[in-house]
Amino acid sequence: MVSIKNFTTLGGTASDIKVAKVAHGLMKLTGTPDEVAFEAIKAGVDALPPGVKMFLNSGEFYAPDLGPGNLELLSRFFEKYPEYAERTFLSVKGAGLPNSISQFDSSPKNLKRSIDTVTKALRGKKKIDLFQCARVDPNIPVEEAIKNLKVFIDEGVIDHIGISECGAATLRRANAVYPISVVEIEISPWSYEDETKKVLATAEELGIAVAAYAPLGNGFLTGSIKSPEDIPEGDFRRHFNRFQPENFQHNFLIVEKLKNVAEKKGVTPAQLCIAWVGSLGEKVLPLPGSSRKERTLENLAGGDVELTSEEKADIDKIINEFEVKGSRYMGTDPKALLLWG
Template structure:
């Protein structure tokens, strides 16, 4: 609660969450909703913040983590989400596109729910620029795009979405801007990574990949120290500088860290510093995939 309040007070007034974060009621809706209940408790504890925070909620995930645009299921997810939150949902977006689905038909189902008044605006997550062009050309308005943007997630597909964002003036919510804790050295060795965590299954955190990827962090640490910044501040400032509508969404349970991360958006990097970081990333590209192989089929479709 203290970290959430500190972030909001520092200016982080758009929060990204999901129906499937944490545990939840058994049955047809599948797991999740713990994070939504937490946010709901926050609003009950601090009612003055109702209306000051915009909520972006990912959904479209059913039992067994199946990707679905099923209208009945998503109506149920939205109904329970609003019950947990106690406030309206500003943006709802499918967390992934179902592989093989026609993206226009897929997003049209979600737009039907928007027209029913179940949320205010429609977003998209883990989508590529050609898909965004196809969906918006069909008259479906995409108000937010959520993708992973960080110093180790900056491949051609990501850059193309940032260019699309700039051209269309649509915000990107850049998740995992600190490399899921890797860039801030949350863990010293691969053995430190909790095996049950997402990182415990991510190729970039495994064995030799871990140590090879640390080379990037070593150089970033040195650059940040010379600038008088933490490496986290440098990484967040860089994400902000990638495009005029790119908004990093770091997470933290520590109030001081949440405040520091939010304030990092005010740090300006020079053209020379951006060029230096480009060269660092060229020399030390990430080793290993962003997600386990079992998840890769639904990324940047």
């Protein structure tokens, strides 16, 4: 049985909660047979020492129809394994407008609709430990958005507040209104921007945990995707700029470089990336997705990999010298995509 040793604590009002150093993104579980999905979740929790929780990350819209299918699957998991409710910490993203993945509304009315949808899908099998708006609403000051969320803290509907895809200045403003427990941003060896570093520094200063989503570059950095044709039909990654044919082969060079470092270390490329992301701060939690037990355990083991100063220097050199082609998502305008809100 795999036994994970490395853990950390969250921030803000959740600073007393111990979680595994590597979190578990659940988006890929949607559509996976229950028995397979349940084992993927269960294996990670079972690998943790007593008193340490698995940080699970879900969303109101993590389904092809942008509905709560992912949360409904989670509800079935906790119904079958009720003892795992207290062994996990559930973070949920929401506040998108119905049937949209590009419009977000942090008004009291839409937040109530969103949180009610999440609560209904969970059917009382698991409480929302932390809620965060998936993007910063450009039409509502972040201070007002956090005040709107605090209402649900006061009502006992959620326990903690997070913030997702925000810039450093926004994080500071939000935390001044109410302690932010987790900030969720994209971090990987091919997504390490100047604003990333600013958010990391601000979070460390304020004692906020960082959930680093897509630490494997949406699977690209594992080396398992060797051409655009390897991406299944209907997979959202087919639309991402970095996966397009005109960028793919160039970007695959960074995979080869990281693979060489991983082979010398005796770990997989995925574990190397997870270890590097985790090394960026005590409270930085790499947040890879997994729909299979084996992948969950491989990812968790990456959190126990200790990089030497020389190995970190080798990885930093690759990152600094390699120019990734293509933006993080499908467009080129960060404001239109609500990045770094």
